Amino acid sequence: MAVWTHIAHTAVSLPATTVQFGTHGSAPISQSYDHLYLVMSGRWSSAGSEPHRFSVIYNGNTTSADYSNNYLVATSGTVQADRNEGDNLVAFLTTTDFEDDTFAATSLWIPYYSNTANFKQMVSRSACPNTSSTDNEWGMRMTATLFHENTDAIDEIRLVAGGGANFVANSTFDLYGILGV
Amino acid sequence: MAAIEAIQTTYLEADAASVTFSSLGSYEHLQLRISAKSDRSATYTNDDIKLNLNGDTGSNYSYHRMTGEDSTAGATGAASDTFIKVSSIQSDAGLSGATNYGGLVVDIFDYADDGNKNTTVMGTSGLTEAPIGKNRVTFFMGMWNNTDDVTSIALAPANGDFIRGSEITLYGIND
Numbered sequence: 299m300a301v302w303t304h305i306a307h308t309a310v311s312l313p314a315t316t317v318q319f320g321t322h323g324s325a326p327i328s329q330s331y332d333h334l335y336l337v338m339s340g341r342w343s344s345a346g347s348e349p350h351r352f353s354v355i356y357n358g359n360t361t362s363a364d365y366s367n368n369y370l371v372a373t374s375g376t377v378q379a380d381r382n383e384g385d386n387l388v389a390f391l392t393t394t395d396f397e398d399d400t401f402a403a404t405s406l407w408i409p410y411y412s413n414t415a416n417f418k419q420m421v422s423r424s425a426c427p428n429t430s431s432t433d434n435e436w437g438m439r440m441t442a443t444l445f446h447e448n449t450d451a452i453d454e455i456r457l458v459a460g461g462g463a464n465f466v467a468n469s470t471f472d473l474y475g476i477l478g479v
Numbered sequence: 480m481a482a483i484e485a486i487q488t489t490y491l492e493a494d495a496a497s498v499t500f501s502s503l504g505s506y507e508h509l510q511l512r513i514s515a516k517s518d519r520s521a522t523y524t525n526d527d528i529k530l531n532l533n534g535d536t537g538s539n540y541s542y543h544r545m546t547g548e549d550s551t552a553g554a555t556g557a558a559s560d561t562f563i564k565v566s567s568i569q570s571d572a573g574l575s576g577a578t579n580y581g582g583l584v585v586d587i588f589d590y591a592d593d594g595n596k597n598t599t600v601m602g603t604s605g606l607t608e609a610p611i612g613k614n615r616v617t618f619f620m621g622m623w624n625n626t627d628d629v630t631s632i633a634l635a636p637a638n639g640d641f642i643r644g645s646e647i648t649l650y651g652i653n654d
Binding site (some may be wrong): 436 | 483508559596626
């Protein structure tokens with residue numbers, strides 16, 4: 299039976315450009331689980347009529363060429379799919395143009411994050427609701443992100459709001475470790 | 480304390496118009512796992528679930544969904560409605576067999592955040608009705624435009640009743 303363990307909770311009390319779990323090498327995320335699961339509720343501090351995309355950085359590696367993704371997205375009646383090399387933008391945040399007090403919901407799965415034999419994959423789902431059905435004023439995205447050509451165990455996860463802005467206060471982040479299947 | 484705990488399971492021994500959870504406990508997030516079917520007429524191959532929070536039936540909800548139906552993808556939604564549309568479950572169309580129920584997982588984020596946020600819901604579902612009818616996979620989201628903490632969750636088929644054998648479990652996820 300799988301056992302879930304809550305590893306860490308971060309609630310942003312002041313706007314924050316970055317939220318980080320673990321520090322690569324010196325204070326790593328425990329390697330004693332099989333999988334990691336991250337749940338977040340986030341909003342971006344800047345304006346934008348469309349959902350804002352934030353990025354994930356593993357182990358402090360900011361080399362964009364080490365990331366790629368493939369995603370399925372809808373921001374209108376047309377569902378689209380695309381693939382990008384050098385892209386670690388994984389999920390949505392609502393912006394200040396969205397309905398007040400509305401935060402995007404995101405979940406991230408990182409299966410077998412501690413193995414050192416394989417490249418790492420992450421699967422995310424993100425919902426960016428709004429009191430609007432106008433094209434691009436809402437969004438839903440499912441993304442597979444590959445931390446490729448790197449077999450290092452993941453011991454640090456950094457979420458970066460990007461665009462010169464922040465995660466707003468009351469954004470929350472919970473990291474869980476899952477052991478067993 | 481376990482990180483995820485089952486709060487309550489409702490298994491329907493008879494058809495029912497709705498299911499309500501009103502003892503939600505104290506957690507960071509909630510999750511519903513649903514295996515359900517409605518008695519919608521044979522004209523249709525599926526149904527949706529209406530989700531209401533705290534008994535609010537005003538036009539305070541928005542939702543969107545993307546669907547894959549057989550080989551066709553699409554997205555729809557509503558900016559203002561009287562419920563969040565949770566998609567989709569099986570209907571009793573006589574096409575899918577008596578034991579075929581739709582499966583859904585619904586996450587309710589930060590439901591008790593002391594009034595800071597509107598409540599956001601996100602989930603996925605899948606149902607198949609082979610050899611006839613439409614197979615459907617859905618990714619959906621919804622929002623209750625109200626910052627109150629969530630104290631009750633009501634679920635009802637959009638067209639008819641839940642059929643006997645439908646089962647819904649509410650889980651709490653701790654921080």
